[in-house]
Structures are given as C-alpha cells and as structure tokens.
Amino acid sequence: MLRVELRDVGKRFGSTLALDGADLEIEAGEIHALLGENGAGKTTLVRTLYGLVRPDRGEIRLDGRETRIDSPAHALSQGIGLVHQHAVLAPALTVAENLALGEKDSLWLPPARLAQRARTLLEAYDLALDPETPAGELPVAHQQRLGIVRALARGARLLILDEPTAVLAPSEVDSLLELLVRLRGEGRTVVFISHKLEEVTAVCDRVTVLRKGRTVATRPVAGLDPRELGRWMVGVDPPPPGEPPGGEVGSVALRAVGLQAGLLRGVDLTVGEGEIFAVAGIDGNGQAPLEEVFAGIRSLEAGKIEVLRSPLALIPGDRQRTGLVLGLAAEENLILVEAARGGSEPLFRWGLLRRSRLRESVRETFSRFDVQGEPAQPAATLSGGNQQRLLLARALRERPAVLVAINPTRGLDLAATGFIREELRRAARSGTAVLLVSTDLDEVLELGNRIAVLFRGRLYPVEAGRRTRERIGELMLGQVG
C-alpha cells in the first residue's frame, strides 16, 4: 500500500502553464479519481509522479517521505505503475515481447518462453490476443488493454490509469472497473482518470478535480451529485443529452455495397444527405477495416464504395497513428488535407503557403473548435483531448458533403463531447451525410437517425421501434433474434 502526496506542483511548457500549483493526496488502498476538462493538466500531473515530467516546483511525498522521482525506473522501484493515455508500445515487437519489457527475473528469454508467459498473462486478464502479433498492428483498444495488462502484471502498489476507458467497449469498461475494485481489495492504491462521471461514481472512493492546472477540490465520492462534479470541472452545468437531427433526408450521398475486406463479410449501407447513420459495435468486429476502406488505405476484396457527393472528410479513429503527424505543428496538421488537394487560395498562392493567412485562418478555427494550444506547437504536445479537437476541426473546417467519423469524441471532456456532437448534428442539418462509427452507446443513440450494429463483420440494423440501449447491447453481443 502506498500513500502519495503531491504538493503545489507547477510546470510550464513554453508559453503554456500546464500545472499551476496542483495538489493531489491519495490515501493508501483507495481508488482515487482525477477529473478535469481537456488540457487541465491531469496527464502532466501523473507523468510527474512517474518521473516523465520534471516539475518546475512542488514536492512528492511517498508514505510521508519526500521523494524525488526522476525516471520511470525509479517510480517502478517505488511500486508506482502508469498506464498511458496513448499506449506506448514498441510497434515492431510482438505482443509477447512488449509484455516482457522491463521484467528482470530471468536473463534467458527464448521466443517459446516469451510466448508461454504472454499466454498465461493474457489468459489471466482475459485478453484474447495472439502473442506473436506485432503490437503496432493491434487496434488502439487492444494496445490500450495490452498496456493495462503489462502494468498490472508488474504488480504495482500504486497503479495510475490515464483514461483507460476511453477506447474500451461498455462490457470491457465494466470488467475493468471490477478489476479496479479487486485491486483495492488486494490492498493496492489506484488513481483513475476519466471523463465519464458514472464510472467515477461507480467505483471511486474520492475524487480530485483539476482546473487549469490547479486543484479545485478533493471530496469523497459517496453522496456526490454528478452535476455538482461537472460544475467543478468546467464551472457550468454539463450539457443535457441531445437528440438525432430531425431534418429532411436528401438523396444518397454515400453508398457501400457488399464490402469485403479483412473481417468485413459483406457490408451494405447508404447514407443520405442530412442524415447521420450510426454504426455501433465492440471494437474488433470489423471497425478497423471499415475505417480503412473509407480512408482509402486498404483495398477491397469485394464490393464497392460510391461517393456521390464531395468533398469527403474523415475523422480517423486513432489520432496518434493515422490522425495526426505528431511532429508537425498543430496548424500544419490542420491544413494537411487542403495542402494535399493542391493548395488553393487563400491559404496558398502559386503553390506557396502564405504563413500570415495560415495563422489568421488557424486562429479562427482554433477558437471556433476551442482547441487549446499554440498553432505552432507540435501536435504531439497537445493534450489528448485537444489532439482530438484538432482532428474534428480539420474535418469540419472544409464543410464536407460526406463525413466519415470514427469515435469522434473519444477522450473528450463532457463539455467538449456535447459540443462536438452538436457540431455533427449541425453539419447534418446543413446537408452533410454523416457515417458515424462509434463504440459509445450514448453517442450512437444521441446522434444516429438510423443505427446498425457491426458484429463479426456484418451489419445488423436496429429496428426503428427498438432503439434502446438493451436492444443495441444484445446486437453487439450477436443476439440477433
């Protein structure tokens, strides 16, 4: 068991004040939630505790003793483990090899032994993965779960999970929450970062809310009103859930017939102008190939896709891998699509980028989509939620006629989620045909004019009269009848 105190931690990155005197006090053996809007400093704070960020000021106390943690090796030796917001794996190494990283017990690790160890672990944590797959080929959700298993296998006394549920399906979320409770029962301490208040109220003992790098409050969760929590986080009430757009559906803008690629076993769909067609389902049922064929980065084995209106914009599902060029500035990422289309006026003249116009246009987009960060900042250094906003801004900026959006609000805070969903509805109302692929049930219900569930590569429409969480849940598990 480990009791942790962080006192008055400050950290500045260039012109951004990420932490401005944050406090965090974690009792031994509790599940402590860390909340805050996108960019509040949650990740920076826990990275400080893990020795990845050098704070400008402040102190860390472990069991009352002041301790300097200057590397993950040191954090690990103190019994602290971290599951990153974006899984940090060696992509070319296999699942088994990634799981074995950092293990110190034996020098002799032939492949058979690695695979054996991996199988035991994967089984113990109920993760059906082939130990020989290169980790980089896994969908984000599986990479994330791999990171969780690795941290758990380490047997940390204090386990920090940075938005572990953002990429998980509802059933997986439930089993993760159960696992956290089990860990607490074993006497371990857990720090849990999430934007989902119901997850926090379900299992956490106490909660700390961060706002703009400062600690706003630390409270016991019992008896807490979720609305009150939301107010602390952003200072206003969280937006109420919305309804799918109600306008007229125009002619067909996007049609797919008999799509077969990888897991996809013949998917038919049409999306009309002004309509949101939502595809629900648990990740790993064909979401990845579906995204890839619409992105044009995977060829179809059979079937065809007709894009009847243009331009088509895409919000990729993996912001770090296929969404952004992490080393490029935020503003450069924002105009990649425009640049690729040949660079037209007003941002370009004679094929040359006009930097001053770019700044102007970027500032406008940043403020419209509330991207917090500097336009010139590398995309890698934006907070997770702001990277996501950048993707949305890029897609919606050019007023697409067809929009394919994969988990567009993954990792966004409550306010931002509400805002983005409203933006998608607004796009639909103005005639955009939206194909939404989401593992978030609420999202699908709040947005989809029509809903279908992707299960084992096939699409099962949700009957108009049976639009309930229960029905969709059944279909997600393959109970078609």
Added chain:
Amino acid sequence: MDAAGLALVLATLRLSTPLGVAAMGELVGQRAGVLNIGIEGLMLVGAFGAFAVGVATGSVLLATGAAVGLGCLLAAIFAWFVLNQRADPIVTGTAVNLLALGGTGSAYRLLFPPERPIVSPPAVPDLVPGVGVFLLVAVLLVVAVAILLSRTRIGLEIRATGERAEAAHNEGIPVMRLRWACTLFGGACAGLAGAILVLWISQSFVEGMTAGRGFIALSLVLFGGYRPARIVAGALLFGGANALQFQLQAAGFEIPYALLLMTPYVLTLIVLALYAGRAHAPGDLARPFVART
C-alpha cells in the same frame, strides 16, 4: 577440391571475416537505435593500433587489445556527441571518419617515417593451415550476437530501445546506458575488424587501408535485414567475390583491373538488394532520446 579451389575458399573466409565482425558491432548498435556511420574510421584506428602495437611488442594479443581499445575510445567520443549532446549522427559519424583517416595517416608518418626500414606486425597464429584464429573468434561473435538479440532479456531490451526508446524507458529500461554500451561494443568490433585486416590479411598498414570496408559492413547490416545470418551471408558473398577477383587478376585475364576491383561491391549490392526484401529498420534509429520533459 583442387588447390585453386581451396585457395579460393580460404581467401573468401579471410576476406569475409573483418566484414562480418564489424557488421555484428554495427548491428548491435543499430538495434539499440544508434546509427554509427563512423564505422569505417573505427576500423581504421583499429588497424593502425594493431599495426603500431604489434610492431612495438610483437604480441598478437596486445596488438588486438590495442585495436579494440582504440575502437572503443573513438566510439566513446562518437557516443558522447550523439547520445549526450544529441549531435546529428551522420555529421558526427562523418567527422569520426575524417578524424580517423587524418589521425592515423599523420601518426603513421610520424612513427614510421619512410627512411625507417620496413617493419611488419606479428601474424595471427593459424587454427589449421591458412585459417587464422580470428575466424574462430568471428564465428563465436556471430553466434553470441545472434543469441543475445533473439533469446535474452538484454537483447529484448536492446531491440525495444531501438524500436521505441520511449516505451523502453517507460518500463524502467536504462535507454542511455544501453545505447552507450552498444555503441562501445560496436567500436570494439570495428577495432577488432581493423586488427584482423592487419594481423591476418595484409601484414602491413597503408593509409586509408580499410578502403570502404566499413561502409560495406554498414550496408550489410541494412541489406541483411538486421539479421545476423543474412549479414554473414552478405559478408561471405562480398569476400568470395573479392577473392575471385584477386584470382582472376593473378591469372592475368584481359579484363581492366578497375572493373574487377569494382565487381564485389556491385555484386554484393545487387544480390543483397534483391534478397533483402523490405527490411524493417529499427523505428527509433538515429533519433535522439529525451528522458524527461
């Protein structure tokens, strides 16, 4: 096998050995994410060290030790600039090559002025007639590197460091120390390769005598797909082509000798490029590492 055939085989082994040895060192470094194009220079200082100490002491062991030591020393300079100061590895490697070329040339002229009688270093003892002990050392080295990389924890840590240093660091693996160690190992191997050139192959020192062998070793690593067995095959190919070329020259065929000299290089490149497929370079190769922000 007739005498000519045997001679060809022996020459092939002799000429391949320094390439294989140098390439193993470069391989380990690159697998950890360190691209050292100064390998040519490292070999050259190794060759010079082996020659000078061999002439002075008459001991193969001391001469080899000096070569390994000098290789390590120069590699340490490279490592300090590239790993600690985050200097560009291409620029630094080039500087190392130039430094080695100029340094060994000047030192050679200083220590062995033309008016001094011609001296030669001791020859490495033979395992069997025509096969020096170095071949055994090289074989052991290749086997050790292959096992290290594919079947040990340290090998896994090295590969993780080269693929994605951040991931390795996150799991408590000492990225900097590993990269330093692997770079020094590369220096030692290159130094040893230089010693092999002098003590087994040529029995003399000539300015710039490595003649691009370091760069060949470098490309063997790449085209061999970062796999020891393929790298060795590439080394044998180059050594064989070179041996054949010498025999043709000696037999007095009517082919311009410059063309003959060129064939091993061209042949090796073509075959390797055809067979290598799309080799996967370590993801974080030549990228500087920042431990804390």
